[in-house]
Amino acid sequence: MTTDLFTEQRPDVIQLAAGACWLPGFALPAMDTLWPYLQQHLASNPPQRMMTPMGYFMSVQTSSLGSLGWVSDAQGYGYSATNPVTGEPWAPLPDMILQLAAAAANKAGYADFVPDSCLVNVYAPGSKMGLHQDKDEQDFSQPIVSVSLGLPATFLFGGKTRSDKPVKIPLQHGDVVVWGGPSRRFYHGVNTIKPGMHPLTGNRRINLTLRRAG
Ligand code: MD6
Ligand code: FE
Numbered sequence: 001m002t003t004d005l006f007t008e009q010r011p012d013v014i015q016l017a018a019g020a021c022w023l024p025g026f027a028l029p030a031m032d033t034l035w036p037y038l039q040q041h042l043a044s045n046p047p048q049r050m051m052t053p054m055g056y057f058m059s060v061q062t063s064s065l066g067s068l069g070w071v072s073d074a075q076g077y078g079y080s081a082t083n084p085v086t087g088e089p090w091a092p093l094p095d096m097i098l099q100l101a102a103a104a105a106n107k108a109g110y111a112d113f114v115p116d117s118c119l120v121n122v123y124a125p126g127s128k129m130g131l132h133q134d135k136d137e138q139d140f141s142q143p144i145v146s147v148s149l150g151l152p153a154t155f156l157f158g159g160k161t162r163s164d165k166p167v168k169i170p171l172q173h174g175d176v177v178v179w180g181g182p183s184r185r186f187y188h189g190v191n192t193i194k195p196g197m198h199p200l201t202g203n204r205r206i207n208l209t210l211r212r213a214g
Contacts, residue, residue: 003098008026010025010075011024011095012023012024012026012107013107013108013158013198016157016160016167016169016183016188017157017165017179017182017183018178018181018182018183019109019179019180019181019182019183019184019206020108020157020177020178020186021108021139021177021179021184022169022171022175022176022177023104023107023108023170023175023176023177023178024174024175025124025147025153025172025174025175026103026104026174026175026176027067027100027104027147027176028173028174029098029176030049030056030100030192031149031173031174032149034096034097034100035149035200035201037074037094037096037097038054038120038206038208041046041063041065041091041120042063042120042122043082044106045090045091045209046063046085046210047061047062047063047086047120047121047122048061048062048063048081049061049062049077050062050072050073050197051073051074051075051119052061052072052073052077053072053075053076053077053119054205055074057102057127058129058163059123059124059126059127059128060121060122060123060127060128060129060147061121061122061124061127062119062120062121062122063119063120063122064083064085064090064092064119064120065090065091065092065093065094065097065117065118065120066090066092066115066116066117066118066213067079067081067089067092067116067214068081068090068116068117068118068171068213068214069082069083069090069117070117070119070121070213071084071158073166074213075198077136078136079117079136079174079214080196082172085125090094091115093115095116097118097210098114098115101113101115101145101147101210102114103194104145104147105143105145105174105178105180107178107180108143108145108175110142110178110180110181112164113142113143113145113210113212114212114213114214115142115145115210115212115214116211116213116214117167117211117212117214118119118208118209118210119132119182119207119208119209119210119211120206120207120208121206121207121208121209122205122206123151123153123190123205123206123207124193124203124204124209125151125193125194125195125204125205126193127192127193127205128189128191128192128193129189130188131156131158131166131186131187131188131189132163132189133185133186133187133188134184134185134188134209134211135139135185135201136213137211137212137213137214138186138212138213138214139212140185141180141181141184142180142190142211142212143178143180143181143209144178144179144180144184144209144210144211145176145178145208145209145210146176146177146178146183146207146208146209146210147175147176147207148171148173148174148175148177148205148207149173149174149200149201149205149206149207149208150173150177150198150200150201150202150205150206151173151193151198151201151203151204151205152170152171152172152173152191152194152196152205153170153171153190153191153193153194153205153207154170154171154190154191155168155169155171155177155188155189155190155191156168156169156187156189156190157169157177157186157187158187158188158189159186159187160185160187161187164186164187166187166188166189168191173198173200173201178193179202181200184193186188192205193205
């Protein structure tokens with residue numbers, strides 16, 4: 001079988017679970033402004049490998065935008081108004097990203113999503129993220145919006161318990177995943193990123209995770 005990668009059409013919305021959907025290519029129209037913005041952000045806010053409470057360094061490098069940034073250290077995971085590396089507040093979330101997040105959430109059935117936190121994850125080949133739940137936020141009525149750029153990744157979307165077998169979602173540059181409501185605390189993760197070269201981001205995958213944390 002041959003697949004023509006250039007003409008292959010993917011649907012706009014793919015339901016993953018109750019309250020969760022995959023929006024293939026949803027962020028592509030925003031890329032012309034999103035990618036230059038992120039490049040600049042990453043240049044002036046170098047992403048860092050955070051330590052987990054177990055004392056291991058994560059393979060992913062992270063930085064944040066918004067009034068609360070996601071941080072981890074030997075004391076635990078959580079949100080912080082300041083960048084632990086610089087002691088300074090995180091840069092505010094630009095309108096362009098707020099609009100993209102709200103539009104994606106809306107398409108998934110969540111009206112009026114206003115995130116206050118945007119985690120910027122940088123994955124080099126070999127980086128991965130183990131299955132986990134997002135449960136450090138105050139208000140679980142708000143969804144999570146995840147935007148992918150650059151190298152492809154297999155996103156794992158599981159269920160309520162760690163032992164629920166995850167579905168494997170082949171995320172491409174510009175794809176968005178939204179989960180909330182009944183699936184807000186579902187386990188998820190990212191398989192090891194394979195080596196590759198993307199025309200925009202080079203040899204990395206960038207993921208934005210937008211949440212209402214406070
Ligand atoms: C991703 N990240 O980078 C997904 N969740 O594609 C996450 O799911 C995540 O990086 C909670 C805290 C940090 C994270
Ligand atoms: Fe997560």
